[in-house]
Amino acid sequence: MNGIMEAAIQSLLRSSENLKAALEVEVTQLQERGDLSSSSTDDRSRRILAVVSHRRDYVGDEEGSVLIFKRTPGRSIEDLSVEVAYPISGSFSFSVAQARRKTLDLRASGGETAATLGQSRSELTLTIKYELATEIRSHTLIARDTRKLQSFTAECRRLKDMFTRHEFDADFSWLSLYTQESSLKSFSSPIDLRMVNLPLHTRLSPASAGLPGDDADDISIVRENWIYNKAIEEAFTGSSARLLIRTGTFNVNGKMPSQDLSPWLRPTKRNSEISGWISPLKAIPPLDILPNPVDEQMTTSLGASSATLAHASLNNDAKVSDPDLLVLGFQELDLSTEALLYATSTVKEDAWVEAILAGLGERGILYEKLASKQLVGMLIVAIAKKSRLSCFSDIRFSTAGAGIMGIMGNKGATAIRMSYTPLGQEISPSPTVLTFVNAHLAAFDEMVERRNFDFHDLSRRLVFDQTDEPDSNSYANTASETSRRPVGLFESDVLFWMVYLNYRIDLADGDVRELLTSFPGPGNVPLLLKYDQLKMAIASGKAFAEFSEHAITHMPSYRYASNTSEDSLGYDRKRKPAWTDRILHMxxxxxxxxxxxYCSHPQITLSDHRPVSADFDLNVSIVDKQKREIAASKLYRELWGVEHSSKTPKIKLQPVKLDFGKIYYRRLIRQTLSIQNNGQIPCVYRFVTANAEQPICPQWLKIDPVVGLLRPGESSTITVTVFVDNSSASRLNLLPPRLDFTLILHTALGKDHFISVTGEYQYTCFANKLARLTRLPCPVRSMKSPNDQVPAQQLVNAPREIMRLINWLMTYVTDPSDLFNGLIEESICINIRECLDTGDQFPSPQSGEEHGPLTTAIVSTLVQLLDSLVDPVVPSYLHARCLQMTSRDEAFELLDEFPPESVNVWISLTAFLHYMSLQKLPSQSSTNQAEMAEKLATIFASVLLRDDLTGLYTPVSPIGKQKFLLHFVG
Structure with missing residues (x-):
């Protein structure tokens, strides 16, 4: 069957469906006098009828249906969509009649009279009826091509006679492809971020060898995920657009703007006076804008060490271009009692918006308010470049109270959702949905669980529905849509929280201040963050799971003294400092x-908080929206029905055995598998467990991907990675060296395939117990069995490996700066670890040779070895006792309660640290023993007195740990 129309219809069908007849018709309208005539003959009134048959491959019965297609106005004939589909069953009927001619009205205008006289005598009416349980649906259509109409009616009669005569069990399930609107076709809203970022295999049914689980449901889940990503890939134009976003959060403590906000609003540069910005505000007294000296010292002291190690891509000194969009969250905008009743006054909002535009300086003229939303004291404002305003559309708002009685607006959140579509494209790009949340959670240290609850409650209640209208003063008013469905907070491509979260630090007030002020001062920020409530909530999954927060290198933004007594850093003496103001994203x-x-701005001192900002660079791929929807629709039809097919999926897997050879501690090894679909239907595969109690693979093994989909003839590569970390090494050190494991690859609705994994584990001294190391008869690599041990009376006083590292350092290190200032080279560390495990000699520095990198590798390996021990050098049950020691003599007496192997390690290591503290730095004229001892204690205390992660023993103060160590080092 040839022709453009027939080809366009066939392209929309699957291979199991055949087009039998096609007919172009027009929708009719019933006139007042009962005359029937065609409506206007534009694309909006035209329809195409198609008789389509389907054969079930496992039965052979033929089912038929009539599909009614409509054309998109202004598009070609190839752009068709199914309006309705009717099964040709006992409920289906049709009739054909001569179209009634219009009555000639001599009073009508000449044009109408001519149209009536010119009505074609070959014009026929086709009426289609389908009887449902509660109603009869009918369509009356005008057809002019009598030949195609005859073919259409003949096929309808044939298929209905077949249905009536054979009386087979027809379910017409294949029609769901054409009658149900798939979410994949419209892409009306992004998939929930929590679902998108969740590993796909965790969403599948429980399965193991011989017990495949719900294969049909698994196929549906994998298929939907695969089509979603594949359609985007096929519609990607190969180009992208860059969007720069600056976000900020500021608790203004009820204050009106009285300072220049430029440090908070402008691209991050430490030397703002050379940034090229011109402040439009009056001069401000120098005392008001002097940066906190400790904050400045922290920035320079951390520099490329702590900040870079924390997150390599974060650079607070980077030259950031002007942002395209600024989204700022304010809290405690209004602290008046009246405001708790959801006051609607915009006086304070207007003042802050004006201050924002003023703070942008000479660039302010380039920006305009895009949208804003206020809930009592919470205000979120979006400011965009005028040149980008038309890029933002479908702007929606949401608010939710979480304060008094859980509903009042003194706590809660405001949110803005918007679609960003790059301009200047020849196609219609798919929009990128951006959502911004400004929240204020419960206060006080002990309210951490309430804050966790508020996060989940607000995440559920912040919904953007069709009743939300853009702010009357915002640009969004010109781009609002008339029909919009409610969407959740996580139905976004990027989600930002710029918030006053109120999470605190789980340490005593004195410890927090001492860590912030003591040497090396701000270098203690990473240590403090271990006790940050938000970090712990994220790690435990209790709140903000899967959100990202970049490295914090700035001082706590809360709480600075405001007309109250302050400490040496400017913090309120009655309020413990904390990082309450945060910016996270997903x-x-x-x-x-x-x-x-990501930084705070201590120059702005009008509140007891310091504002915090973060700059983001989004790389938005240009995806053809129409092409994506067409691709998704075709892929959906192509892959639909696999779970109902009589054919069995078949794959070819090579190799079926992976031999990793020698497997070492902390050395990554990769091998690949090739999987090919050599069957006739799409195949969904997944790795499953041997039984319900076992994991898919051992901890030292990783598979990527764990689940996938292949069309017939397609192939893919699976990467299998081996990496032994501390947790897996602690188990492997106690097992035979031969590693054997079988991976099970299950094909949905098919059979299981088995891949043998083998390797030879190389024993290591890392991730052992101290007591076991003291009973090793030889270097650990020479052991034939993990049970090789000397009798108790022959054990050594301390592990040889630790003593070798300490002795090397005592022999070769005279400059304490060599311990910390060199770069850690992994290749040297691997060599050192190998020498410890085999008993080989360490490399010795040649005379006159720079041995900083070697020294750094040795001390790094020592710290790594101590940190890898199954139990810390100082047992957890003694940590509280250690903090009770008030003198050197008491501390030494407590050593009697240490395990024997711990005592000898402690004495040897602290003796070395004490020796290092007495050495003079080349840059100093005299020894500062106390300063060096404190620095060494800061590094080693948390390793020697490692916190108990099981929760059996309460973690103790890091300051207390350092003081205990200083009894021996200082």
Whole structure:
């Protein structure tokens, strides 16, 4: 069957469906006098009828249906969509009649009279009826091509006679492809970020060898995920657009703007006076804008060490271009009692918006308010470049109270959702959905669980529905849509929270201040963050799971003294400092987000908080919206029905055995598997467990991907990676060296395939107990069995490996700066670890040779070895006792309660640290023993007195740990 129309219809069908007849018709309208005539003959009134048959491959019965297609106005004939589909069953009927001619009205105008006289005598009416349980649906259509109409009616009669005569069990399930609107076709809203970022295999049914689980449901889940990503890939134009976003959060403590906000609003540069910005505000007294000296010292002292190690892509000194969009969250905008009743006054909002535009300086003229939303004291404002305003559309708002009685607006959140579509494209790009949340959670240290609850409650209640209208003063009013469905907070491509979260630090007030002020001062920030409530909530999954927060290198933003007594850093003596003001984000993998800065701005002192900002660089892929929807629709039809097919999926897997050879501690090894679908239907595969109690693979093994989909003839590569970390090494050290494991690859609705994994584990001294190391008869690599041990009376006083490292350091290190200032070279560390495990000699520095990198590798390996021990050098049950020691003599007496192997390690290591503290730095004229001892104690205390992660023993103060160590080092 040839012709453009027939080809267009066939392209929309699957291979199991055949087009039998096609007919172009027009929708009719019933006139007042009962005359029937065609409506206007534009695309909006035209329809195409198609008789389509389907054969079930496992039965052979033929089922038929009538599909009614409509054309998109202004598009070609190939652009068709199914309006309705009717099964040709006992409920289906049709009739054909001569179209009634219009009555000639001599009073009508000449044009109408001519149209009536010119009505074609070959014009026929086709009426289609389908009887449902509660109603009869009918369509009356005008057909002019009598030949195609005859073919259409003949096929309808044939298929209905077949249905009536054979009386087979027809379910017409294949019609769901054409009658149900798939979410994949419209892409009306992004998939929930929590679902997108969740590993796909965790969403599948429980399965193991011989017990495949719900294969049909698994196929549906994998298929939907695969089509979603594949359609985007096929519609990607190969180009992208860059969107720069600056976000900020500021608790203004009820104050009106009285300072220049430029440090908070402008691209992050430490030397703002050379940034090229011109402040439009009056001069401000120098005392008001002097940066906190400790904050400045912290920035320079951390520099490329702590900050870079924490997150390599974060650079607070990077030259950031002008942002395209600024989204700022304010809290405690209004502290008046009246405001608790959801006051609607915009006086304070207007003042802050004006201050924002003023703070942008000479660039202010380039920006305009895009949208804003206020809930009592919470205000979120979006400011965009005028040149980008038309890029933002479908702007929606949401608010939710979480304060008094859980509903009042003194706590809660405001949120803005918007679609970003790059301009200047020849196609219609798919929009990128951005959502911004400004929240204020419960206060006080002990309210951490309430804060966790508020996060989940607000995440559920912040919904953007069709009743939300853009702010009357915002640009969004010109781009509002008339029909919009409610969407959740996480139905976004990128989600930002710029918030006053109120999470505190789980340490005593004195410890927090001492860590912030003591040497090396701000270098203690990473240590403090171990006790940060938000970090712990994220790690435990209790709140903000899967959100990203970049490295914090700035001093706590709360709480600075405001007309109250302050400490040496300017903090309120009655309020413990904390990082209460945070900016976090979550993004889909399809929208890469790079964070360029994250810092506080101590120059702005009008509140008891310091504002915090973060710059983000979004790389938005240009995806053809129409092409994506067409691709998704075709892929959906192509892959639909696999779970109902009589055919069995078949794959070819090579190799079926992976031999990793020698497997070492902390050395990564990769091998690949090739999987090919050599069957006739799409295949969904997944790795499953041997039984319900076992994991898919051992901890030292990783598989990527764990689940996948292949069309007939397609192939893919699976990567299998071996990496032994501390947790897996602690188990492998106690097992026979031969590693054997079988991976099970299950094909949905098919059979299981088995891949043998083998390797020879190389024993290591890392991740052992101290007591076991003291009973090794030889270097650990020479052991034939993990049970090789000397009798108790022959054990050594301390592990040889630890003593070798300490002795090397005592022999070769005279400059304490060599311990910390060199770069850690992994290749040297691997060599050192191998020498410890085999008993070989360490490399010795040649005379006159720079041995900083070697020294750094030795001391790094020592710290790594101590940190890898199954139990810390100082047992957890003694940590509280250690903090009770008030003198050197008491501390030494406590050593009697240490395990024997711990005592000898402790004495040897502290003797070395004490020796190092007495050495003079080349840059100093005299020894500062106390300063060096404190620095060494800061590094080693948390390793020697490692916190108990099981929760059996309460973690103790890091300051207390350092003081205990200083009894021996200082």
């Amino acid at each position: 993004s889909a993998r399809s929208v890469p987000v790079t964070q360029r800065s």
